[in-house]
Amino acid sequence: MMDVLYFAWVRERIGVPKERIETGAATVADLVEELKAREERYEVAFSDLSALRVAVDQELSDFDAPLDGAREVAFFPPMTGG
Amino acid sequence: MMDVLYFAWVRERIGVPKERIETGAATVADLVEELKAREERYEVAFSDLSALRVAVDQELSDFDAPLDGAREVAFFPPMTGG
Amino acid sequence: MRVVVQDAPFDFGREAESFAKAQTNMGAVVTFTGIVRDSAKGDMAVMEIEHYPGMTQKALEKIASEAMERWELGDALVIHRYGRLHRDEMIMMVATAARHRVAAFEAAEFLMDYLKSRAPFWKKEIGADGADWVAAREEDDDALSRW
Amino acid sequence: MRVVVQDAPFDFGREAESFAKAQTNMGAVVTFTGIVRDSAKGDMAVMEIEHYPGMTQKALEKIASEAMERWELGDALVIHRYGRLHRDEMIMMVATAARHRVAAFEAAEFLMDYLKSRAPFWKKEIGADGADWVAAREEDDDALSRW
Numbered sequence: 001m002m003d004v005l006y007f008a009w010v011r012e013r014i015g016v017p018k019e020r021i022e023t024g025a026a027t028v029a030d031l032v033e034e035l036k037a038r039e040e041r042y043e044v045a046f047s048d049l050s051a052l053r054v055a056v057d058q059e060l061s062d063f064d065a066p067l068d069g070a071r072e073v074a075f076f077p078p079m080t081g082g
Numbered sequence: 083m084m085d086v087l088y089f090a091w092v093r094e095r096i097g098v099p100k101e102r103i104e105t106g107a108a109t110v111a112d113l114v115e116e117l118k119a120r121e122e123r124y125e126v127a128f129s130d131l132s133a134l135r136v137a138v139d140q141e142l143s144d145f146d147a148p149l150d151g152a153r154e155v156a157f158f159p160p161m162t163g164g
Numbered sequence: 165m166r167v168v169v170q171d172a173p174f175d176f177g178r179e180a181e182s183f184a185k186a187q188t189n190m191g192a193v194v195t196f197t198g199i200v201r202d203s204a205k206g207d208m209a210v211m212e213i214e215h216y217p218g219m220t221q222k223a224l225e226k227i228a229s230e231a232m233e234r235w236e237l238g239d240a241l242v243i244h245r246y247g248r249l250h251r252d253e254m255i256m257m258v259a260t261a262a263r264h265r266v267a268a269f270e271a272a273e274f275l276m277d278y279l280k281s282r283a284p285f286w287k288k289e290i291g292a293d294g295a296d297w298v299a300a301r302e303e304d305d306d307a308l309s310r311w
Numbered sequence: 312m313r314v315v316v317q318d319a320p321f322d323f324g325r326e327a328e329s330f331a332k333a334q335t336n337m338g339a340v341v342t343f344t345g346i347v348r349d350s351a352k353g354d355m356a357v358m359e360i361e362h363y364p365g366m367t368q369k370a371l372e373k374i375a376s377e378a379m380e381r382w383e384l385g386d387a388l389v390i391h392r393y394g395r396l397h398r399d400e401m402i403m404m405v406a407t408a409a410r411h412r413v414a415a416f417e418a419a420e421f422l423m424d425y426l427k428s429r430a431p432f433w434k435k436e437i438g439a440d441g442a443d444w445v446a447a448r449e450e451d452d453d454a455l456s457r458w
């Protein structure tokens with residue numbers, strides 16, 4: 001089981017801030033493919049990965065990062081702090 | 083007549099903060115030569131012009147600047163503001 | 165080093181003053197304050213700042229620690245708000261203290277460059293006819309290459 | 312734009328706060344504060360700052376005006392003290408306000424670089440065994456070539 005979090009317009013497109021999913025995905029990219037296959041709202045949200053960022057267990061990460069042992073994955077647009 | 087002002091260690095070496103002098107010097111450099119000829123304390127203070135800065139009528143200036151119409155000339159070491 | 169993430173307003177004057185006063189033998193203190201501007205459209209009623217609660221504090225601490233090490237700072241402070249803010253309200257501040265001015269300036273700029281594009285905040289401008297997420301600016305990402 | 316030359320202490324927190332609060336639609340405020348450090352010898356009792364009364368105000372206004380123009384600032388503030396100061400006392404501050412952070416930072420650094428070597432102040436460190444005039448640093452003069 002893994003917590004998947006969405007922020008900003010990714011959250012709005014997917015419609016929930018967080019969900020708990022059962023997955024055997026080996027990498028972030030595999031997880032994205034799994035989600036896209038689920039429903040159209042995921043396919044829309046993940047249509048352009050270059051517009052997205054990802055954090056694995058609350059550390060900024062890459063789409064090819066492995067997920068073994070990861071408990072929390074978050075997807076969001078480029079950050080706009082400051 | 084012209085007011086000549088000295089600041090920081092230039093003031094300390096010359097011994098006065100300000101004096102009023104009669105001069106026909108055409109440039110700052112001429113004025114410096116005139117002063118050096120007066121007394122040893124001036125010669126000491128003006129021995130290395132690269133260690134000095136000058137303002138003519140309260141504007142930073144150069145040693146070859148003309149003095150026509152100038153009412154106030156100030157000599158001082160490089161500034162250390164901030 | 166102090167890192168604060170909160171929805172409440174902060175007292176910039178008091179924070180700046182007490183940061184500077186707490187230093188010993190530091191010749192230079194720099195502060196930066198980020199303030200809510202109007203949207204490009206000019207109709208912004210409120211700005212909503214979303215963040216990633218579990219990650220924000222850690223991400224800011226990591227950035228501040230790196231600044232402390234790279235410039236041998238006497239101290240560093242980061243305060244960042246989230247939630248709903250109005251125009252001309254203060255969003256965040258950083259402060260740095262160093263022996264010389266160049267280090268204090270550089271460290272403050274480093275903090276700001278990293279906060280801009282590596283801290284998990286997202287800004288939404290809510291105006292008269294709808295809401296827009298603020299897009300990240302390419303030059304903010306480019307700014308990181310300086311460090 | 313406000314330029315103040317005085318021997319009295321100033322209230323950094325209050326000045327920073329009221330400067331920032333007075334802005335409209337400026338996204339970025341930067342402040343720099345210069346503080347008395349100990350001398351290299353480590354025995355400084357007091358720092359004496361001499362200035363050129365007739366020239367100082369004008370020189371600072373000229374530097375601040377140039378910053379206002381070059382970066383389209385919302386506002387700029389310069390406060391500089393003279394007279395006798397103790398360790399960890401504040402010597403001076405600048406503040407700049409701009410729409411974006413890069414302009415606010417650059418303008419503040421420009422002000423500091425010019426204040427360092429173009430404003431008529433001279434610092435003397437008075438210690439247990441004598442007094443020394445602070446020498447201008449070559450890199451401070453070099454810093455001007457950036458602008």
